[in-house]
Amino acid sequence: MHVRVRLFAIQRELAGTRELALELPVGARIEDAWAAVVARHAVLAPGRASVRFARNGDYTDAAAALADGDEVAFIPPVSGGAAGEGSAAAAAGAGRIVELRAEPFEASILAELTTRLAASADGAAVGFLGLTRESPGTPAPGQEGEAARHVGRRVEALEYEAHEAMARRVLEAIAEEIGVRFGVTRLAIVHRTGEVPLGAPSIAVVACAPHREAAFDAARYAIDETKARAPIWKAERFSDGHVWIGHPARTGPSAPLEPLRTGPGGSGS
Numbered sequence: 001m002h003v004r005v006r007l008f009a010i011q012r013e014l015a016g017t018r019e020l021a022l023e024l025p026v027g028a029r030i031e032d033a034w035a036a037v038v039a040r041h042a043v044l045a046p047g048r049a050s051v052r053f054a055r056n057g058d059y060t061d062a063a064a065a066l067a068d069g070d071e072v073a074f075i076p077p078v079s080g081g082a083a084g085e086g087s088a089a090a091a092a093g094a095g096r097i098v099e100l101r102a103e104p105f106e107a108s109i110l111a112e113l114t115t116r117l118a119a120s121a122d123g124a125a126v127g128f129l130g131l132t133r134e135s136p137g138t139p140a141p142g143q144e145g146e147a148a149r150h151v152g153r154r155v156e157a158l159e160y161e162a163h164e165a166m167a168r169r170v171l172e173a174i175a176e177e178i179g180v181r182f183g184v185t186r187l188a189i190v191h192r193t194g195e196v197p198l199g200a201p202s203i204a205v206v207a208c209a210p211h212r213e214a215a216f217d218a219a220r221y222a223i224d225e226t227k228a229r230a231p232i233w234k235a236e237r238f239s240d241g242h243v244w245i246g247h248p249a250r251t252g253p254s255a256p257l258e259p260l261r262t263g264p265g266g267s268g269s
């Protein structure tokens with residue numbers, strides 16, 4: 001059977017290719033696809049412990065069986081926290097906006113998103129803006145040596161890369177979880193791709209709700225889960241090189257999905 005493997009970020013650089021076509025025996029599993037790729041590109045082998053896997057756009061484990069025509073993505077450590085190809089249309093669902101944007105946006109995006117989302121029942125709109133900073137973050141596993149070479153230097157820009165179709169699906173899942181956990185259905189998550197200069201926004205989150213507690217909880221959950229789970233990678237660029245940043249991706253919610261308390265925060269905000 002024929003399987004397509006996609007590589008991203010540090011794996012793409014190490015292997016010198018974005019994808020490979022594999023011919024595997026019937027009954028092969030994702031771990032077999034990994035072994036076949038490592039047989040061609042041994043330089044990838046040391047990263048196995050921090051790699052996560054996706055099949056046809058959904059996280060899965062290495063024991064999952066493959067079928068003819070499957071797409072397998074090897075997911076290196078994600079950015080972690082520290083339309084067309086570049087932008088997705090507003091997602092289906094009440095007042096939900098999920099976008100990846102290649103074009104820059106300013107801090108005013110929070111007002112733009114609030115205007116698009118807020119309903120007359122809302123007494124609170126909480127926004128979060130993530131900015132690029134000059135101080136380095138935590139290097140991804142395997143990047144410690146390169147990070148050491150740049151110790152004491154100023155980050156000049158960030159470069160974001162994404163598995164765009166899968167990233168949108170993960171963001172949609174996070175938005176669904178927010179609806180269940182906090183009762184917040186008017187939510188926006190907008191993330192940059194490509195190069196982002198120092199001090200510019202790279203992610204914007206807005207949550208609108210009748211009460212402030214739910215809006216604060218929803219916004220925090222959205223940014224924390226996006227950083228931990230979305231297949232979006234970040235490289236810190238220096239004058240003479242770059243370092244990939246992040247931690248192994250978490251493949252699901254940080255806690256079991258069940259409705260949580262969200263008491264009213266008083267009238268209005």
